[in-house]
Amino acid sequence: MTTLKSKLQADLNAAIKERDELRSATLRLTLAAIQKEEVAGTEKRELSDDEVQKVIAKEAKKRREAAEAFAQGGRAESAEREKAEGEVLADYLPKQLSDDELQQIVAQAVEEAKAAGAEGPRAMGQVMKIVNPKVAGQAEGGRVAAAVKKLLAG
Secondary structure, eight states: OOHHHHHHHHHHHHHHHTTOHHHHHHHHHHHHHHHHHHHOSSSOOOOOHHHHHHHHHHHHHHHHHHHHHHHHTTOHHHHHHHHHHHHHHHTTSOOOOOHHHHHHHHHHHHHHHHHTTOOSGGGHHHHHHHHHHHHTTTSOHHHHHHHHHHHHHO
16 A cells, blocks of 8 residues: 555544544545545556545545635535635645745746747747646646746736
């Protein structure tokens, strides 16, 4: 078992013993999503820590989107629950880049793309290819794309 998956399992057991309903329910759903990913495809396989982290990030994103939808729908209690679940999952994700750090990485990538001959908004794809490996797991794709678009336009 991967170390991240075993940590999730151990934390789930601890949450059950402590009768922490929110944490145990969130970890159960996350472990179920990991297990679903493991059996997807033609044969069962063990996920690496990076793959497990991607599943956790996907689950956290679902929680954020659901919280926004509940908040817009006037269901504040459900929105708070989703936010709380997202915070539980955030403990298992790498620290997110600040806006300044992201700007710095994007600016560097734009310079690299310009050096390779890419100019203006059409260079978006080339810049994203440079930025994505550097910020993998540390910044959401939408945030990265917005920063790249802003720098290329201005």
